[in-house]
Amino acid sequence: MMPLTESGALGATGASIAALAIxxxxxxxxxxxxxxxxxxxxxxxxxxxxxxxxxxxxxxxTAMLGAFWLDRFGLLDLTLVYLPETFAASQAVGGILFGAxxxxxxxxxxxxxVAAAAGRLDGFAVIGGMLFGIxxxxxxxxxxxxxxxxxxxxPITIAEVLxxxxxxxxxxxxxxxxxxxxxxGRPFMAARQHAAPxxxxxxxxxxxxxxxxxxxxxxxxxxxxxxxxxxxxxxxxEQERDxxxxxxxxxxxxxxxxxxxxxxxxxxxEFDRMHIPGARHASLETLSRDPLPRDAxxxxxxxxxxxxxxxxxxxxxxxxxxxxxxxxxxxxxxxRVMEPRLATDATALERADFIRAVEMSRFFxxxxxxxxxRSEVPVGYWNSAAHGAAHGTxxxxxxxxxxxxxxxxxxxxxx
Amino acid sequence: MKRxxxxxxxxxxxxLVLLAAYAIAGRGLGASGAFATVVATGMAVVEGxxxxxxxxxxAPYLTNGLASPLxxxxxxxxxxxxxxxxxxxxxxxxxxxxxxxxxxxxTSQRLIAAVAGGVLMGLGAKFARxxxxxxxxxxxxxxxxxxxxxxxxxxxxxxxxxxLARRLWR
Numbered sequence: 001m002m003p004l005t006e007s008g009a010l011g012a013t014g015a016s017i018a019a020l021a022i023x024x025x026x027x028x029x030x031x032x033x034x035x036x037x038x039x040x041x042x043x044x045x046x047x048x049x050x051x052x053x054x055x056x057x058x059x060x061x062t063a064m065l066g067a068f069w070l071d072r073f074g075l076l077d078l079t080l081v082y083l084p085e086t087f088a089a090s091q092a093v094g095g096i097l098f099g100a101x102x103x104x105x106x107x108x109x110x111x112x113x114v115a116a117a118a119g120r121l122d123g124f125a126v127i128g129g130m131l132f133g134i135x136x137x138x139x140x141x142x143x144x145x146x147x148x149x150x151x152x153x154x155p156i157t158i159a160e161v162l163x164x165x166x167x168x169x170x171x172x173x174x175x176x177x178x179x180x181x182x183x184x185g186r187p188f189m190a191a192r193q194h195a196a197p198x199x200x201x202x203x204x205x206x207x208x209x210x211x212x213x214x215x216x217x218x219x220x221x222x223x224x225x226x227x228x229x230x231x232x233x234x235x236x237x238e239q240e241r242d243x244x245x246x247x248x249x250x251x252x253x254x255x256x257x258x259x260x261x262x263x264x265x266x267x268x269x270e271f272d273r274m275h276i277p278g279a280r281h282a283s284l285e286t287l288s289r290d291p292l293p294r295d296a297x298x299x300x301x302x303x304x305x306x307x308x309x310x311x312x313x314x315x316x317x318x319x320x321x322x323x324x325x326x327x328x329x330x331x332x333x334x335x336r337v338m339e340p341r342l343a344t345d346a347t348a349l350e351r352a353d354f355i356r357a358v359e360m361s362r363f364f365x366x367x368x369x370x371x372x373x374r375s376e377v378p379v380g381y382w383n384s385a386a387h388g389a390a391h392g393t394x395x396x397x398x399x400x401x402x403x404x405x406x407x408x409x410x411x412x413x414x415x
Numbered sequence: 416m417k418r419x420x421x422x423x424x425x426x427x428x429x430x431l432v433l434l435a436a437y438a439i440a441g442r443g444l445g446a447s448g449a450f451a452t453v454v455a456t457g458m459a460v461v462e463g464x465x466x467x468x469x470x471x472x473x474a475p476y477l478t479n480g481l482a483s484p485l486x487x488x489x490x491x492x493x494x495x496x497x498x499x500x501x502x503x504x505x506x507x508x509x510x511x512x513x514x515x516x517x518x519x520x521x522t523s524q525r526l527i528a529a530v531a532g533g534v535l536m537g538l539g540a541k542f543a544r545x546x547x548x549x550x551x552x553x554x555x556x557x558x559x560x561x562x563x564x565x566x567x568x569x570x571x572x573x574x575x576x577x578x579l580a581r582r583l584w585r
Binding site: 004015020022026031037044046070080081082087092097101104109111114115121126129135136137148158169173199206 | 472525541542547563580
């Protein structure tokens with residue numbers, strides 16, 4: 001599944017060659033459209049030549065529709081494609097400065113490179129100015145920092161903000177752009193345009209492009225308005241890809257995984273008494289409503305596991321893909337991370353797992369115990385592979401009775 | 416000199432290139448990011464790597480430490496843009512040393528405007544965390560909120576100020 005660099009299908013050399021090839025094709029297309037010429041670009045601002053608008057939005061539509069459908073057909077995981085983070089205020093101000101600069105320079109960063117490559121000295125002048133502008137920002141960063149980091153909304157899409165689905169938004173943007181294309185093609189707009197003659201595209205090809213775009217957009221809205229397909233979710237549950245073990249979660253927390261979001265579904269009172277470090281309190285209601293960054297790794301836990309499992313289904317139905325829950329809830333965290341126990345007759349494998357657990361326990365301020373009678377160590381306690389299968393419900397029920405006592409003990413130590 | 420390609424067709428071409436970037440590299444196109452890497456590397460050479468790596472303005476652009484910026488994905492991609500632009504212009508008979516300008520200004524005025532515009536765009540691209548390629552196209556097609564804020568504020572400003580710059584582009 002794509003992206004290739006994420007799946008490791010592409011080595012470092014392969015990635016470098018791909019970068020050059022992609023850039024080459026990009027530069028080629030820009031030059032072919034005439035975007036290496038500043039007066040042609042600037043014509044955009046006086047409605048003489050709408051090449052910039054036409055190129056930009058047909059590119060945007062193509063990539064948007066293509067990405068949506070590749071994702072839907074399971075060929076590309078869109079959550080693994082880098083989504084630029086939103087810093088609303090900084091980007092609004094950046095847009096104002098950039099827009100003014102674009103107007104005066106007649107070239108943008110990409111097209112200035114194309115202009116320079118074709119021998120246009122004004123392209124070099126723009127590049128020089130840009131390098132200086134970036135340097136200016138860097139050396140005076142301390143004065144800019146407040147604005148630069150304000151209103152950090154994270155990686156978020158318009159669909160998430162509006163509370164609609166991605167497909168519906170894709171359809172909305174496509175219809176708006178196709179509508180705009182139609183308007184600028186009308187005689188009253190076309191009369192203003194004195195673009196250098198471009199080879200006009202075959203009208204039949206043009207019609208079929210518009211038809212394909214409209215059909216893909218309508219279908220995008222339609223599939224997203226339909227009920228969510230529950231089958232892949234069922235498969236995930238059957239294949240036990242729905243949960244995470246407490247030690248694995250502990251490693252994510254220790255590793256400082258930025259995408260990690262841990263939610264505690266117990267009552268507020270229980271949450272305030274003790275929770276997994278970094279966890280936030282949530283209810284089924286908030287989880288069914290509030291937007292999360294779409295690339296988030298979400299881990300859910302409750303007292304036992306039922307609520308967390310239900311919340312897991314909710315979030316998966318909402319389209320979040322990396323969602324996991326602690327199968328035995330907070331108990332599992334306490335038993336396997338905070339207070340790991342090693343039986344007197346431990347196997348070598350158990351001992352190896354215990355050593356890992358001791359470090360975690362120390363990190364989170366718990367305490368590990370060695371030399372515990374075998375009867376006090378639940379079956380399947382250490383072997384994470386056998387964990388799900390070997391862990392009988394009886395063990396869970398018996399062990400859970402002691403969660404409260406464990407929590408109380410940890411509280412006394414001032415966790 | 417060959418005629419230009421139909422803008423819609425060229426746009427579809429760029430869209431497919433952008434889609435390939437998503438599919439291959441898990442990221443989109445960019446231009447200003449590569450310049451930011453060049454500047455950050457230059458600053459690291461002059462001031463020493465520690466101050467540059469400590470500032471949030473430059474640190475993200477030094478991900479390879481002080482290894483050659485040629486190992487950076489965006490820098491390589493921009494190098495490709497330059498080569499692709501050169502090749503296309505060459506085969507279309509459009510390579511020539513010239514200063515392109517509106518008829519109302521001299522070449523030196525054009526160069527001054529180009530530098531000034533470049534400075535503004537450099538600052539703007541830093542605040543926006545990307546330019547017409549990295550934000551408007553790449554983030555726009557992914558429906559990123561910030562990218563669309565950038566698109567709106569960039570074009571609104573250009574059109575609002577365009578009467579003042581009329582002399583530049585007559």
